[in-house]
Amino acid sequence: MFENEQRAIEAKIIAFCRQQDLPLTTLKWQPIPFSGEWGMSTSFFQAAADEARAGRGQGIPVPQRAQQIAEQVKVQIGSAAGISRIEAVKGYLNLYFAPGEYAARVVHTILQKGADFGRGVPKNERVMVEYAQPNTHHSFHIGHARNALLGESLARITEFGGFETIRASYPGDIGLGVITVLWAYEKFYKGQQPSDIHERGQWLLKIYAEATRLLSEKENETPAEKAQREAYEAERREMYRKWDAGDAGVRALWQETREWSLEELRAILAILDIQIDVWFFESEVDEPSKAIVNELLERGIAEDERPQGGPVIVKIDEKLGLTKEKYRTAVILRNDGTTLYLTKDLALAKQKFEQYHVDRSLYVVDNRQSLHFQQVFKILELWGFPQASKCYHLAYGFVSLPEGAMSARKGRVALFKDVADEAERRALAAMTERTPDMSMEKKREIARQIGLGALAYAMLSVDNNKDIIFDVDEALNFDGHTGPYIQNAYVRANSILKKAQAEGIQVQRETSTPGITAFEYALTKHEIELVEQLSRFPAAVEQAAQEYRPLVIATYAYDLANVFHSFYHSVPVLQAEGAQTQAARLQLVAATRQVLSNALRLLVIQAPEVM
């Protein structure tokens, strides 16, 4: 946020180093890591080490030499605008900001930019984030929720970070799993259906589990059982064949049941506040994907083993000239001419590049598919798409339960809707004691925001490559390092501002006159830490967008809430001594509320006005 000052000082340091013949061309800045102190620091270890390596170190140990340089630089800078103090210590050069001046600037900037504070400069690149790819004919469970929340948060972050962003969903609406459900449905449950849209998915899931039992080989199977199973298997195959051939009856059944799932998916996405821009369906990519197989054959990338009864393959390692197996050989078409997951992803990628002109293609898919995406990206590279280098698989660890992996067959699934409802119930129970005057309707709404906030934060506050063992009590805990903790900070800030308004105290929301926000009093440690944390938001957004990591924002938001809670506890705002102090603190609170709101938005968490 203080680029001008930084650049001016940098210029001085680099000029000095050039004059001293020191090997230093770029400077790395970091915040001073001491609590209650606010400023930026850089070190001279690298310069000292380079100098020594060049044989001009005069035998002085690197740390000592770094300290010498720091001291000389300190003298050279003398004084600088906005810097209250400069020190050289342990090879570091620490520049302490003049808190009042910087506080005014930070707060002023935030209030002026409002919801846009932290927005990155336009990157002039189009990003497509693909997430929310559940299979239809199944229910949406907590693992899907991690995917959806991670994807949506990533999309919000890239968008806010300055990338033009397209949100894409890719439901798996066809495949053996889907056919299995259709087969069992038609055979045993034809004409039945639950009315509630959230129960249909669960019901189909039960049918799937039952079908899978019937179709899998048992231990010590009798000849009769074996015959029965094989008969079922033949029926299922026949169903798939009919679907493929476009049989009207099978297609109609498929359409109807598919719509149940999509209806539920849309409802859940709405609950999560997710709006998808582009829907790709596996069933719609199937036919076009056959064309790309021929293209890859013509280009000499793929090899046809069908004459020998084999599939169409791409020998990726061989094509890349690798001797050790890494990307292996991938099958892109079965010998019966039907397509695979990989075929469709290749066709879809091509479509994204050519039809949607995306520069960066991001895939939020669980980490068991890492090899699959490495293969996709490498084939795209062999194919000659320059965007291949900007494809990224955001691989996240899968979500399991304390009892073990989720399994439809074993009926061990934590459904999203059940968890969300439970979250709302728990939040509502807590609210009943806290806000007895509120209407039930309002309470419900806020309870839902809190419940979902807890859930979203539990998913986003863990680095994406880590597996999550989903414990309901832990995920729906509202104390400590949680979503509601951050929401509560927002509510407290809001509460102060509301009260100020009620008492007729003017809160300057926007100031066109710089300096009207005066922090010309001795700022407490808490105020300095708060302002400092606020000033870091743009950098956090930039980092999260570059690294595709919502965790950076999750951590940031918690730290900000933490600093604010401490501030709230020990620094009076409305009771502050002196109108000027009160005015300044009110603006600081308004700025905090704004940044909390901006950060929560990136985490797909609502900011309730009260709680």
Added chain:
RNA sequence: GCCCCCGUAGCUCAACGGACAGAGCAGCAGCCUUCUAAGCUGUUGGUUGUGGGUUCGAAUCCCGCCGGGGGCGCCA
């Protein structure tokens, strides 16, 4: 056999190659007539799996080993 991910406090997790490795939960001791106690303050707890290497400096980068998880030509 090969590839990928992980190993940090009792538990769950953080930490652009930088200053004493930080939070939460759990435990212990305090704080509600004052802007909401979903909060605050204090405190207990560590040879960052292990052995080397690179570096002025390693939880972080490289190599070996141990332990856990995932994946590997016609599932998605």
